[in-house]
Amino acid sequence: MEDLVRLESIVKVYPPVVAVDDVSVSFRRGEIHAVVGENGAGKSTLMKVLYGLVPRDAGRIFLEGEPVNFRGPEEAIARGIGMVHQEILLVREYTVWQNVVLGREPMRALGRMDEAEARRLVGEKIREFQLNLDPDAVVGDISVAARQKVEILKLLYRNVSVLILDEPTAVLAPQEVPQLFAELARLRDNGRTVIFISHRLDEVLALSDRITVMRRGRKIDTVQAAATGKEELARMMVGREVVFSSRRTPRTPGVVVCEIDNLSVRGAGGRERLTGVTLRVRAGEIVGVAGVEGNGQLELVEAIIGLGKPESGSIRVQGRDLTDEPILERRRLISFVPQDRGRMGASLGASIVENAIMTHHRLDSRFTRLAGLLLDLPFARRFAQRVREEFSVSMSSERDPFRSLSGGNQQKVILGRELLLDCPFVLLDQPTRGLDVGSIEYVHQQVLGIRDENRAVLLVSADLEELFLIADRIVVMHRGELVADLPVEQATMEQVGSLMLEGRARAS
Amino acid sequence: MTRKILTGIAGILVALLIGALIMLAEGYRPLATYAALFQFSLFGLSPLATTLKNSVPLILTGLSASIAFASGPVNLGQPGQLAMGALAATLGGLFLHLPAGLEIPLLALLAMAGGALWSGLAALLRIAFAMSEFIVTLMLNMIADFFTAWIIAFPLLDPKAFSPMTRQIDRAGWLGEMGGFSGSVLFMAAAVAMSWFVFRRWRAGYEWRISGQNSLFARLGGCNIDRNFVSVMLFTGALAGLAGGLVVMGGPHRFLKGLGANYAWDGVMIAIVAGSGLIATLLYGLFFSAIQTGSLGMELITDVPSEIAQVLQAVLVLVIVAGREFVRTALDRAEARRQARERAA
Numbered sequence: 001m002e003d004l005v006r007l008e009s010i011v012k013v014y015p016p017v018v019a020v021d022d023v024s025v026s027f028r029r030g031e032i033h034a035v036v037g038e039n040g041a042g043k044s045t046l047m048k049v050l051y052g053l054v055p056r057d058a059g060r061i062f063l064e065g066e067p068v069n070f071r072g073p074e075e076a077i078a079r080g081i082g083m084v085h086q087e088i089l090l091v092r093e094y095t096v097w098q099n100v101v102l103g104r105e106p107m108r109a110l111g112r113m114d115e116a117e118a119r120r121l122v123g124e125k126i127r128e129f130q131l132n133l134d135p136d137a138v139v140g141d142i143s144v145a146a147r148q149k150v151e152i153l154k155l156l157y158r159n160v161s162v163l164i165l166d167e168p169t170a171v172l173a174p175q176e177v178p179q180l181f182a183e184l185a186r187l188r189d190n191g192r193t194v195i196f197i198s199h200r201l202d203e204v205l206a207l208s209d210r211i212t213v214m215r216r217g218r219k220i221d222t223v224q225a226a227a228t229g230k231e232e233l234a235r236m237m238v239g240r241e242v243v244f245s246s247r248r249t250p251r252t253p254g255v256v257v258c259e260i261d262n263l264s265v266r267g268a269g270g271r272e273r274l275t276g277v278t279l280r281v282r283a284g285e286i287v288g289v290a291g292v293e294g295n296g297q298l299e300l301v302e303a304i305i306g307l308g309k310p311e312s313g314s315i316r317v318q319g320r321d322l323t324d325e326p327i328l329e330r331r332r333l334i335s336f337v338p339q340d341r342g343r344m345g346a347s348l349g350a351s352i353v354e355n356a357i358m359t360h361h362r363l364d365s366r367f368t369r370l371a372g373l374l375l376d377l378p379f380a381r382r383f384a385q386r387v388r389e390e391f392s393v394s395m396s397s398e399r400d401p402f403r404s405l406s407g408g409n410q411q412k413v414i415l416g417r418e419l420l421l422d423c424p425f426v427l428l429d430q431p432t433r434g435l436d437v438g439s440i441e442y443v444h445q446q447v448l449g450i451r452d453e454n455r456a457v458l459l460v461s462a463d464l465e466e467l468f469l470i471a472d473r474i475v476v477m478h479r480g481e482l483v484a485d486l487p488v489e490q491a492t493m494e495q496v497g498s499l500m501l502e503g504r505a506r507a508s
Numbered sequence: 509m510t511r512k513i514l515t516g517i518a519g520i521l522v523a524l525l526i527g528a529l530i531m532l533a534e535g536y537r538p539l540a541t542y543a544a545l546f547q548f549s550l551f552g553l554s555p556l557a558t559t560l561k562n563s564v565p566l567i568l569t570g571l572s573a574s575i576a577f578a579s580g581p582v583n584l585g586q587p588g589q590l591a592m593g594a595l596a597a598t599l600g601g602l603f604l605h606l607p608a609g610l611e612i613p614l615l616a617l618l619a620m621a622g623g624a625l626w627s628g629l630a631a632l633l634r635i636a637f638a639m640s641e642f643i644v645t646l647m648l649n650m651i652a653d654f655f656t657a658w659i660i661a662f663p664l665l666d667p668k669a670f671s672p673m674t675r676q677i678d679r680a681g682w683l684g685e686m687g688g689f690s691g692s693v694l695f696m697a698a699a700v701a702m703s704w705f706v707f708r709r710w711r712a713g714y715e716w717r718i719s720g721q722n723s724l725f726a727r728l729g730g731c732n733i734d735r736n737f738v739s740v741m742l743f744t745g746a747l748a749g750l751a752g753g754l755v756v757m758g759g760p761h762r763f764l765k766g767l768g769a770n771y772a773w774d775g776v777m778i779a780i781v782a783g784s785g786l787i788a789t790l791l792y793g794l795f796f797s798a799i800q801t802g803s804l805g806m807e808l809i810t811d812v813p814s815e816i817a818q819v820l821q822a823v824l825v826l827v828i829v830a831g832r833e834f835v836r837t838a839l840d841r842a843e844a845r846r847q848a849r850e851r852a853a
Contacts, residue, residue, distance in 0.1 A: 013843070015839075015843035057844045305728060326732070328731075331729070336728065343722070343724060343725070345725065346722075347726075348722075349721045350718055350721055358726075358730075362729075368711050372711055373710060373712075377709070
């Protein structure tokens with residue numbers, strides 16, 4: 001097999017971070033090549049350099065032996081290299097074929113689109129690659145997995161020979177993954193090259209021919225998938241051994257701490273987003289909320305913390321009715337780690353201290369002087385240092401801007417701030433999203449730790465593996481309803497997966 | 509911090525250079541013009557005192573805009589708040605007759621209350637009817653403008669005057685000069701110090717700052733966003749109102765037509781140039797005042813029209829605001845290339 005694309009000594013610096021550090025790698029015609037690494041290892045950046053989305057600071061790129069220099073995605077696509085991003089960018093109101101031809105429509109005279117020809121061309125591509133899509137379906141109505149296929153189809157319609165997919169399985173339910181893989185394998189057999197970015201090792205091993213491992217911007221190695229295993233890959237990714245098994249010790253939960261009764265929430269436009277959710281979380285128990293994203297998890301979290309107003313139902317913590325209380329009153333009882341660090345969990349431009357003392361500054365009088373008028377800055381700084389020590393945050397000075405911390409360290413500060421509030425109920429919304437393996441392990445340890453302190457934990461996660469690793473009970477959300485409530489010992493991933501996809505009705 | 513100072517100084521130098529080129533193109537002598545400009549604004553006790561006095565309304569309205577912008581609310585009502593503050597101080601000065609030691613602080617407080625009333629109205633409309641303060645404060649500027657114009661032309665018109673103006677306020681409310689420097693500078697300095705302290709050290713200021721950067725985070729953290737919005741509006745309205753009061757008390761001692769001039773809009777401009785930084789607002793306010801003050805004297809001894817000051821201001825704003833972003837990306841780019849070279853070697 002020949003090298004189709006060769007990257008040579010690529011360097012990309014985002015001061016002060018060296019995102020890609022002297023990486024050389026080549027991709028062959030007709031192979032599935034996985035690029036794996038922790039978050040922040042430089043996989044996406046390397047691919048964006050190849051795709052012409054970000055300019056490189058050093059290095060060369062060869063396509064079929066000839067040096068190329070794409071100044072933008074258009075040029076890359078014109079030479080047969082296309083990329084599907086993590087966020088799907090389609091016009092929801094348009095049909096599948098309209099989305100696919102958008103920007104490259106077959107034309108008739110006088111600038112009119114030849115709709116019949118466009119439909120025919122798209123239909124042809126769907127048949128050629130057996131994509132199982134209806135060209136006339138409106139994109140807003142089809143599943144996330146199908147939308148992803150539309151993105152791939154868009155590139156095939158433009159005749160690309162190299163497809164780069166950035167974490168394509170992140171938005172899929174476990175059941176949807178095999179079909180995607182079958183389709184990708186078919187692309188390979190048709191002579192296309194598939195470059196597949198991921199950090200899920202099982203998938204990578206199942207799908208790819210060769211695997212390139214990156215760590216901290218450097219390439220560690222490129223190996224044959226057949227000749228390696230999960231443990232070896234993990235060691236290369238992290239630089240040390242990683243534990244994959246649950247460290248959960250069985251525990252009898254205590255009294256009920258959080259009671260949610262019959263909670264319903266209407267979204268914009270009056271659509272019901274949450275329907276009659278009833279849920280109990282006990283002291284010393286981790287309840288995991290599973291579900292495909294967009295099935296009401298966010299609405300549940302917002303209703304609990306007080307961002308949205310529920311239509312009906314009640315929320316009680318330690319017997320206190322919080323349904324109509326302002327956020328500050330809720331925060332006396334609820335520690336909250338949101339899913340979106342930069343938007344909800346922190347102010348990136350403020351200093352680390354200023355981020356660390358949020359909420360404490362209102363609830364704990366030691367943080368202020370003169371009856372709450374002045375902040376006690378020395379106390380605040382000592383508190384930030386305490387967070388640093390107890391949650392092993394690596395930072396140079398607590399007065400540095402929060403954005404100067406790595407993602408893992410940002411999350412540690414947020415986690416530290418929230419856990420030191422000493423609330424009986426802890427609400428965690430995707431607390432490990434976007435973190436590297438080491439930080440994920442750390443967060444899991446902390447969460448198990450607060451369970452052992454007899455606090456009640458509600459953990460919303462899109463990562464089933466995570467739920468099975470640390471939760472005691474798993475509840476499944478589907479279209480705004482809780483469709484199952486299972487002790488983790490009695491649940492299997494396949495069962496939870498099909499509940500996530502199809503709800504109660506067809507699961508059994 | 510150092511980078512901010514350096515870009516500021518570089519921006520000023522580049523702007524002066526562009527101004528010099530414009531003067532050359534118009535056939536004037538730039539060096540002599542600049543010498544005259546700064547001779548009448550900075551060199552010597554009296555020019556310096558004038559520059560400081562003129563800077564008071566610029567800095568206070570600038571501070572008002574900076575604190576508002578950095579905390580979230582888009583308060584663009586400084587012109588109206590300044591006018592209402594001036595009116596409140598004038599009313600107090602016309603009808604109250606107290607010893608100076610009481611009269612002056614009282615008039616200053618009245619001015620702040622007048623400004624806060626006007627911004628508070630916008631805040632109220634926002635809280636009660638979700639009306640954008642951006643548009644409401646702008647509209648209230650018009651209302652304040654015409655309302656004060658009517659007051660000084662009819663109910664409070666000085667019978668001896670030939671153009672709309674009130675009578676002079678009680679002499680006890682006049683801000684005198686101390687060693688050549690206007691007493692209003694003292695008030696301004698106190699207001700700047702107090703604002704900085706509130707903004708950087710108070711718990712409320714902490715919440716304002718965080719809300720300005722990320723209001724959702726502040727809300728989830730338990731900050732009362734509505735209450736903070738109202739307090740920021742009142743605080744910044746009071747600052748702009750104080751500017752109006754000090755203009756009356758330190759200057760004509762009455763409300764006359766065109767009193768606010770362009771102070772408040774210049775203040776908003778200064779806040780933008782300063783990137784809503786408090787200390788930067790103070791420094792740029794002084795610099796802009798120096799240019800405006802010097803331009804009047806410059807006109808006396810050179811044949812360059814004083815409008816060149818406006819040209820300089822405009823160039824300054826463009827160069828500094830555009831330059832800030834440019835310098836940041838250029839430095840990042842250079843750093844990236846340096847590290848890339850290091851790695852390649």
